[in-house]
Amino acid sequence: MKIINTIAQLKSIVHDTKGEGKSIGLVPTMGYLHEGHLALATKARGENDLVVMSIFVNPTQFGPNEDFESYPRNLERDAQLAESVGVDVIFAPSVDEMYPEDGGISIRAGRQSEILCGASRPGHFDGVLQVVAKLFHIAEPKRVYFGQKDAQQVAIIQTLVRDFNFPLEIKTLPIVREADGLAKSSRNVYLTEQERAVVPAIFEGLILAKEEFILHGNATAAIELASKHITDKTGGVIDYLELLSYPDLKAVTDTTNDFLLATAVYIGKTRLIDNIIFSTKGETANV
């Protein structure tokens, strides 16, 4: 496995790989890898000739009062984990390497970014689209892998790829969870022991709301049930807890078949997100 830091190095590898008619799978990450990332890399390994994992804590997707500086980083540990699942190239550029100049052009994520995480993180998804557009152009992947944990991110990136005709396919994998249901997240390391003990109630709350909604079709009642469960059990503060259509993230109507039930909860200073995507057409997905 190679660890490279410059765009020129990656472009050279991409050029050679594509010149041989081989496919590239890209796993964009901010590092501090957990089993969710490794599941993405494993999937990519099975479907592509070359697997590139980017590890880049992207400053443009963090707000001024967010955890960019303190976001956990450990490239050495990440490299061992990535190599263990067959990643060929880790691309770990510096901020200056990714953003040497600013000509003032921006991508605005628009309507789909004004809700859920976007409401409390203005500009977050603009930053996400900026960095993924750059990574897509640098790595020229045939397939790109994202976890369904960032459901809104996946929906917005899929819209970017569709509406701007990026020549690649977005592949998503279900949320990977701890044994007690907590969604795996790099930010889980922020939790104190006491906080860690109660946060499985977030996923429990989502399950309760989903079951309530499937039984009685009342979104408001379902969300109240989940909110009460989560706040009672965790003592946390809910940033949002919403039921929307998926993947277009619009208000639910009588004809909606596919749903995203998503939440963000502040547990002390740590902001955790989780979601369930499910269908009322029969089978459920990604629970």
Next chain:
Amino acid sequence: MKIINTIAQLKSIVHDTKGEGKSIGLVPTMGYLHEGHLALATKARGENDLVVMSIFVNPTQFGPNEDFESYPRNLERDAQLAESVGVDVIFAPSVDEMYPEDGGISIRAGRQSEILCGASRPGHFDGVLQVVAKLFHIAEPKRVYFGQKDAQQVAIIQTLVRDFNFPLEIKTLPIVREADGLAKSSRNVYLTEQERAVVPAIFEGLILAKEEFILHGNATAAIELASKHITDKTGGVIDYLELLSYPDLKAVTDTTNDFLLATAVYIGKTRLIDNIIFSTKGETANV
């Protein structure tokens, strides 16, 4: 030569072409071809295995009171001209083919778009970047050809390519002019006989300003000289006439070496643009 209308057709051709390791040159146009476009296609023919010309009057770069509906179109004539210079594929999609859905994501051209043509055409360069980003992703060109007549457009697209790492090269060619100096433009067909007789004064004015500036270094005096010449000789109304650094389009300073002298003039209802790019380091370019 093939004339195709769907993205799927072009992607299929691109897939086959790249699969054979061949290079693609793209010439984006709005059709109603003139010698300027044909010079681009001829250049592309000499440098690439496959030459794709897009012909698409892009609605998102026209303002509500602009000439989108009346913009001259003649695909049959364009096809003959394109074939005569060796174009392999004309991609002439419908508006619905290019914009079937709108997920709300946009590209904002930013600082470089707020001056010159952008000041009087708000949103114009956002629309330009939207359509070129889509075309770049669909045609996957190694080289893309633009005329220097749209100097601001070229500068902004070069910034897009640089800051978002598009895997392609932008090639520009000098302005092609009529014998009397008028810059070739699809919009020249709008001119009456009387208007056509006087519009060479636009280029004359730019030449006067350039000579004045090179001699005395006084930008204000140079621009006044050109403005007076153009308004006196054409009776037109100057939208802008500015001297800026090139290609970054900033205010001129003592250390500026490369200049864009650009103007837009309303001749009756027709808006014509022209420019000169020159250097004070010695040689001049593109006059």
